[in-house]
Amino acid sequence: MEPQNRHPNEDGGSNQAAGSSASMLHRESRTRWIPTTDHIRILNELFYNKGVRSPTIEQIQRICLQLKWYGRIEFKNVYFWFVNQRAREKQKKKKLTSDVQVPKQRSGLVGGSIMEQRGEDHQEIKTLPLFPIHGEDIFGHMKTTSDGGGGHGDGSYISLELSLSCEGKAEKSFRSR
Amino acid sequence: MEPQNRHPNEDGGSNQAAGSSASMLHRESRTRWIPTTDHIRILNELFYNKGVRSPTIEQIQRICLQLKWYGRIEFKNVYFWFVNQRAREKQKKKKLTSDVQVPKQRSGLVGGSIMEQRGEDHQEIKTLPLFPIHGEDIFGHMKTTSDGGGGHGDGSYISLELSLSCEGKAEKSFRSR
DNA sequence: TAACTATGAATGAATG
DNA sequence: CATTCATTCATAGTTA
Numbered sequence: 588m589e590p591q592n593r594h595p596n597e598d599g600g601s602n603q604a605a606g607s608s609a610s611m612l613h614r615e616s617r618t619r620w621i622p623t624t625d626h627i628r629i630l631n632e633l634f635y636n637k638g639v640r641s642p643t644i645e646q647i648q649r650i651c652l653q654l655k656w657y658g659r660i661e662f663k664n665v666y667f668w669f670v671n672q673r674a675r676e677k678q679k680k681k682k683l684t685s686d687v688q689v690p691k692q693r694s695g696l697v698g699g700s701i702m703e704q705r706g707e708d709h710q711e712i713k714t715l716p717l718f719p720i721h722g723e724d725i726f727g728h729m730k731t732t733s734d735g736g737g738g739h740g741d742g743s744y745i746s747l748e749l750s751l752s753c754e755g756k757a758e759k760s761f762r763s764r
Numbered sequence: 765m766e767p768q769n770r771h772p773n774e775d776g777g778s779n780q781a782a783g784s785s786a787s788m789l790h791r792e793s794r795t796r797w798i799p800t801t802d803h804i805r806i807l808n809e810l811f812y813n814k815g816v817r818s819p820t821i822e823q824i825q826r827i828c829l830q831l832k833w834y835g836r837i838e839f840k841n842v843y844f845w846f847v848n849q850r851a852r853e854k855q856k857k858k859k860l861t862s863d864v865q866v867p868k869q870r871s872g873l874v875g876g877s878i879m880e881q882r883g884e885d886h887q888e889i890k891t892l893p894l895f896p897i898h899g900e901d902i903f904g905h906m907k908t909t910s911d912g913g914g915g916h917g918d919g920s921y922i923s924l925e926l927s928l929s930c931e932g933k934a935e936k937s938f939r940s941r
Numbered sequence: 942t943a944a945c946t947a948t949g950a951a952t953g954a955a956t957g
Numbered sequence: 958c959a960t961t962c963a964t965t966c967a968t969a970g971t972t973a
Contacts, residue, residue, distance in 0.1 A: 619949050619968070641961075662877045667950055674963070675948080701821060702840045796953055796964070846956060852952085875973070 620664040630665075636670055642669060653727035773897035797841040807842075811849055819846060856880060 622630070633639040633650065642650060642665075651665045799807070810816040810827065819827060819842075828842045856879045 619950090621969070663878075663948080666879075668948095670961080671948065671950085673961085677962085701825075702843070798953090807970080845952095851949070854958090859945080 616708070622660070622668075622688070623658040626654050629654060629657070630668055630672075634669070640673055661694060697759060795836060799837070799841070799845075800835040803831050806831060806834070807845055807849075811846070817846070817850055862921060 619752075633642075639646070647662060647665045649670075651660055651662050654660045654665065784934070807827075810819075816823070824839060824842045828837055828839050831837045833841065
């Protein structure tokens with residue numbers, strides 16, 4: 588289970604370059620980061636021996652900068668690596684410690700007031716798409732009761748009649764991986 | 765970093781069709797909100813096109829009410845969505861706090877979001893280990909290096925003196941309108 | 942090739 | 958609001 592045994596590419600140099608027999612050959616395959624052994628070695632060194640668990644942005648940048656020497660790597664790769672290491676370390680421990688512990692019940696939610704608005708249910712009435720329910724839009728006129736944010740130019744009624752029947756364009760949101 | 769295949773669910777009810785991997789098969793015991801494509805579309809519309817960044821309680825309630833027509837959703841879902849959207853937008857927008865001077869491979873890609881720092885490089889340098897490979901320094905103190913010469917003839921110098929003292933975080937701007 | 946496993950990546954939710 | 962956690966999705970690489 589230990590994540591130290593991954594050997595996608597050996598040697599102390601290039602990585603994932605030996606593609607000779609494989610058929611899938613992408614010019615610039617938008618594939619995910621494949622850490623080199625040096626990457627792993629250094630990252631593990633930091634994580635386990637140095638006790639670096641949650642490096643700051645600056646630290647990640649520095650680490651990334653150094654690791655670039657051993658192969659292509661980006662900021663987010665380092666960031667995610669630590670996130671995943673922490674998560675899976677904990678996850679591993681949890682499984683090993685299959686002890687009967689009372690559920691921590693760490694809920695509590697934010698604020699604990701409006702957040703509890705559980706409107707989940709009896710809402711399957713997919714009958715009529717009357718969007719402007721009140722005649723005013725979602726952002727018709729409201730008073731910023733506790734909007735510490737400063738209102739960001741409020742009062743701007745936003746007509747949100749956009750999704751009633753949008754089917755022509757499969758826009759896939761704003762994502763595009 | 766842009767996903768797209770994230771939300772397997774559909775407003776119609778279909779659920780994760782790709783039945784290839786048996787690694788996941790959950791009943792409706794799911795706790796976490798899984799936004800539908802309509803949810804995402806509308807929320808993105810509000811966030812990006814309408815400039816809604818920090819909706820008030822009333823606004824969130826209204827948005828939530830509308831979105832309920834497109835699938836199960838609660839107040840907190842909308843709330844968290846905006847919180848996360850703001851945070852991640854900012855995270856990606858956060859510019860480099862320190863220059864990233866990597867030997868070669870700087871093909872003109874400067875700036876950009878911190879997460880977007882795509883290594884434009886496409887070559888495995890891997891020829892001159894500027895810093896101790898034994899990784900005893902990433903977060904330690906490698907001030908004792910004998911790099912007095914500091915030869916940076918070809919611009920391939922990486923002065924890494926990673927220290928845990930990284931201040932200078934004044935990137936607190938980016939107001940939302 | 943399908944199934945499996947390890948792990949990179951994304952994101953809803955939570956914490957401080 | 959900045960960070961972090963938790964869960965899930967996606968996929969490289971391996972195995973049968």
